Amino acid sequence: MPECRSWGGLVARNTEIVAAEPWIAAPSQHRTPALAYGNGRSYGDSCLNDGGALILGRSLDRILAFDRVSGLLTCEAGVLLDDVLKLTVQAGWFPPVTPGTAFVTIAGALANDVHGKNHHRAGTFGRHVRAFELIRSDGSRLTCAPDLNGELFAATIGGFGLTGLITQVTLQLMPVTSVEMQQEVLHFDGLDRFFAIAAESDASHNYTVAWIDSLASGAQLGRGVFFRANHATGGDAPLARSKRPLPFPIRPPIPLINGLTLRAFNALYRAVQPSSPEPRRIPYRPFFYPLDRVANWNRAYGPKGLRQFQCAVPMAHARKAVEAMLRRTLAAGEASFLTVLKLFGDLPSPGLMSFPIAGATLTLDFPNRGARTEALLAELDRITIEAGGRVNPYKDARMSPATFEASFPDWRDFARHIDPGFSSSFWRRVTAG
Numbered sequence: 001m002p003e004c005r006s007w008g009g010l011v012a013r014n015t016e017i018v019a020a021e022p023w024i025a026a027p028s029q030h031r032t033p034a035l036a037y038g039n040g041r042s043y044g045d046s047c048l049n050d051g052g053a054l055i056l057g058r059s060l061d062r063i064l065a066f067d068r069v070s071g072l073l074t075c076e077a078g079v080l081l082d083d084v085l086k087l088t089v090q091a092g093w094f095p096p097v098t099p100g101t102a103f104v105t106i107a108g109a110l111a112n113d114v115h116g117k118n119h120h121r122a123g124t125f126g127r128h129v130r131a132f133e134l135i136r137s138d139g140s141r142l143t144c145a146p147d148l149n150g151e152l153f154a155a156t157i158g159g160f161g162l163t164g165l166i167t168q169v170t171l172q173l174m175p176v177t178s179v180e181m182q183q184e185v186l187h188f189d190g191l192d193r194f195f196a197i198a199a200e201s202d203a204s205h206n207y208t209v210a211w212i213d214s215l216a217s218g219a220q221l222g223r224g225v226f227f228r229a230n231h232a233t234g235g236d237a238p239l240a241r242s243k244r245p246l247p248f249p250i251r252p253p254i255p256l257i258n259g260l261t262l263r264a265f266n267a268l269y270r271a272v273q274p275s276s277p278e279p280r281r282i283p284y285r286p287f288f289y290p291l292d293r294v295a296n297w298n299r300a301y302g303p304k305g306l307r308q309f310q311c312a313v314p315m316a317h318a319r320k321a322v323e324a325m326l327r328r329t330l331a332a333g334e335a336s337f338l339t340v341l342k343l344f345g346d347l348p349s350p351g352l353m354s355f356p357i358a359g360a361t362l363t364l365d366f367p368n369r370g371a372r373t374e375a376l377l378a379e380l381d382r383i384t385i386e387a388g389g390r391v392n393p394y395k396d397a398r399m400s401p402a403t404f405e406a407s408f409p410d411w412r413d414f415a416r417h418i419d420p421g422f423s424s425s426f427w428r429r430v431t432a433g
């Protein structure tokens, strides 16, 4: 059986690793508590289950039906978004919501109710799920839809895999008329400009996101590059053959990401993204999945891996809270490699525990340097909670039960739906259970 890791580098410890098929055939023959594992693209411990069983969902990899007229897709739970793209984009259908990597499973996207650069227009992934099949640890097999086992439907969308094993998903895709994007790139000199450009762009563009130069300080604090795009219409350039990701060949003994390399990267990044207020046609993959060009890029963080932090803060406090977090990060002398800022919209998710709330979302990546990184992350938690916001569970490996409670005060309502034979390292940690 393969080793199971999270993307931030945590390894499953003392875990029975079992393929989906034998677990489905006899759930009671395996260790409890159990938890499904998709493709391990969650950063922290929400996809791990130390001491219990991890059910590998990737072998459930068949696309069962794709209606080219209605855009309805039914597939097994372990199908990768990448495989969906290969089948449907040429036929004029696109995932309605996609995270920043195509290497997630459909069930993983559902269980974390992921969001994309179009949250302000499309909400979360779960809004587009029409039905799924769930197998509980007592062997029962349930179809869940908004009007069928509706409570379990809502608990499973964004339910961190805790309600059972998802085996099949039916998803409504979105029509597109091109495989290309019309992208505009705008440089901005600080947070006031970010908020102004974002508000204006969310009214005109389906996809918006900004990269922040986390090392810029003083008058340049919060400067960055804003990307906004719509799907192009017609007139596609000939298709480039899909490129295989370049391998990241080694696991270096020390992190390659540090203040020095980051300063060079940030300067280069601004330079290679020239401001182009005129729309430019680009293929969809570099727009949605720039990091997928290098397989296992997380190895650059060295043997201790990385810690990602993502918060969502209501709009009324967003400007102040984001500035405070950037200042705190600078003062701590920590280098965030990928700092991303975006506005979430107010479309509700059907999921009980879905992460996004209307406002701003800030994401930072740090090499894991132990106590000093933990101290900074605890500070970022504090700023988030004081601003009435929440910390993202599936990016997290260390938030306290108090931060989780403040982020999701209604978690006990959700907990009623958890399969008694399921749990995760994350869940035990934040509920002290």
Ligand SMILES: Cc1cc2nc3c(=O)[nH]c(=O)nc-3n(C[C@H](O)[C@H](O)[C@H](O)COP(=O)(O)OP(=O)(O)OC[C@H]3O[C@@H](n4cnc5c(N)ncnc54)[C@H](O)[C@@H]3O)c2cc1C
Pocket: 007, 035, 036, 037, 038, 039, 040, 041, 042, 043, 046, 047, 057, 077, 078, 098, 099, 100, 101, 103, 104, 105, 106, 107, 108, 109, 110, 111, 112, 113, 114, 115, 116, 117, 159, 160, 161, 162, 164, 165, 166, 167, 291, 394
């Ligand atoms: C480069 C990169 C960019 C990212 N960008 C974004 C982004 O823009 N937006 C965003 O929201 N997220 C983003 N993420 C996070 C990622 O989208 C989520 O963590 C996603 O859920 C990972 O899916 P996975 O298939 O790898 O599942 P895993 O990480 O293996 O598991 C995720 C959860 O799904 C559950 N699960 C998996 N399979 C099943 C199943 N069959 N039945 C029941 N539960 C199951 C697991 O128990 C776990 O709780 C990004 C991650 C990376 C590495």
